[in-house]
Amino acid sequence: MANRGAVGKEGVPFEMWIERGKVREFARATRSAHAEYFSEAPVVPPTFLTTMFFWEDGVDGANPWHHVKLDQKRGMHAEQEYVFHGPPPRAGTKHVARSRIESVFDKEGRRGGKMTFAVMVTEFRDESGTLVAEARMTGVETEKPPSSEDK
Amino acid sequence: MRWEDIREGAEPAPLVVGPVTRTDFVRYQGASGDMNPIHHDETFARAAGYDAPLAVGMFQAGVLATWATNWLGPANVRKTKVRWKEQVWPGDVLTCSGKIARKYEENGERKVDLDLVCTKQNGGVAVQGWMTFVVP
Numbered sequence: 001m002a003n004r005g006a007v008g009k010e011g012v013p014f015e016m017w018i019e020r021g022k023v024r025e026f027a028r029a030t031r032s033a034h035a036e037y038f039s040e041a042p043v044v045p046p047t048f049l050t051t052m053f054f055w056e057d058g059v060d061g062a063n064p065w066h067h068v069k070l071d072q073k074r075g076m077h078a079e080q081e082y083v084f085h086g087p088p089p090r091a092g093t094k095h096v097a098r099s100r101i102e103s104v105f106d107k108e109g110r111r112g113g114k115m116t117f118a119v120m121v122t123e124f125r126d127e128s129g130t131l132v133a134e135a136r137m138t139g140v141e142t143e144k145p146p147s148s149e150d151k
Numbered sequence: 152m153r154w155e156d157i158r159e160g161a162e163p164a165p166l167v168v169g170p171v172t173r174t175d176f177v178r179y180q181g182a183s184g185d186m187n188p189i190h191h192d193e194t195f196a197r198a199a200g201y202d203a204p205l206a207v208g209m210f211q212a213g214v215l216a217t218w219a220t221n222w223l224g225p226a227n228v229r230k231t232k233v234r235w236k237e238q239v240w241p242g243d244v245l246t247c248s249g250k251i252a253r254k255y256e257e258n259g260e261r262k263v264d265l266d267l268v269c270t271k272q273n274g275g276v277a278v279q280g281w282m283t284f285v286v287p
Contacts, residue, residue: 022182029175029182030213031168036225046216046231046282050209054184073199077208081232088228 002104002116002141006067010100014059016052016124018044020091026051043088047080049135052097052122064101068118070141078117079138085131095124095132102136113143152223154261154286157254165248166218169272171206173241179210206239208278215269215280218247223263223284230283237275244272249280261286 020041026048027037036042056062089095099122109115117140124133176190185207188195196204212233220228239245249267256262267280 026182026213027217029179030210030217031166032217032220032225034217034220034225036220043226043228045213045225046220046228047209047213047233050183050185077235079232079234080209080212081230083230084228086229087226 002118003067003069004104006064006069006101006118007104008101009064009067011056011062011064011098012059013096013098014056014062016055016095016097018089018091018093018095022051023048023091041090041092043090046082046088048088049082049122049124049133050080052124052135056097056099056122062099064099065118065120065137065139067101068104068120068139070116070118070139074143075139075141077137078140079136081134081136083134083136085133089124089126089132094127097122097124109142115143116141152286157251157263157286159251159254162248162250163222165246166214166221167244167246168214169244170242171210171239171245173204176204176206176210176241179207179213183207183209185209203241206241206243208235208239211239211245211269211278212280214245215247215249215267215278216282219249219265219267219280219282219284223265223286227284227287228282229262229285230281232281234279235277236279237271237277239271239277243277245277246270246272249282 023042102119102121104118107115120137122135126132190207247269249265251263252266253264265282269278
């Protein structure tokens with residue numbers, strides 16, 4: 001049962017460095033051989049900011065997701081969004097990021113059954129404090145566990 | 152990619168990946184930091200009621216975004232949104248494609264919105280995506 005009181009809960013800020021080797025590793029894992037990723041200071045791939053958890057989970061109190069209390073056994077990643085307010089961050093740059101729970105809401109599933117969604121937003125600011133990127137993660141909890149047959 | 156050469160409805164060749172393997176999932180997990188055992192540990196996955204480890208959703212989302220950056224350039228990405236539909240299993244073949252939904256100018260920048268889709272060999276949709284790129 002999700003906790004609606006989680007809305008507005010905010011984590012403490014955490015640092016995230018964009019590292020060249022990590023960018024290259026991520027590009028390779030997502031089947032990109034684009035020349036950009038082999039340059040000296042490549043931009044991050046479109047979904048690279050998912051690696052923020054390497055940084056966020058190392059800082060006590062940074063990740064507010066646990067407040068949502070979605071059942072992990074019936075939980076899934078439903079949607080994910082990344083917005084860049086300019087060119088994507090480049091390797092060699094440092095950011096300060098902060099996550100907060102934006103919303104918790106219910107929807108009726110197409111085959112019946114209530115689905116509960118929760119959304120966490122993470123803002124990334126560069127060293128001058130400018131907002132350069134946002135990550136928006138939507139998790140869902142279904143009334144029954146997903147299975148192999150669940151198409 | 153030149154602005155004059157882009158038209159709404161344009162649909163370059165898809166990126167076909169697979170059959171995807173457990174190794175693909177593990178490589179992605181190492182790169183991303185999501186080490187959930189359900190994506191690599193056969194025993195754990197079976198105990199959870201699955202026939203095999205399932206792909207990390209962000210893996211196929213990342214491959215779908217790769218199709219678009221190969222075309223329009225990684226530095227030009229401004230927005231990426233994905234929604235997961237069907238799960239992906241070892242042995243699935245992923246076809247990533249999309250088209251220009253809208254070509255426009257906004258705040259002095261030339262932009263395109265893309266509708267993307269990652270389908271499996273059985274025709275099922277694994278991931279739907281939406282991206283925005285600037286076109287310098």
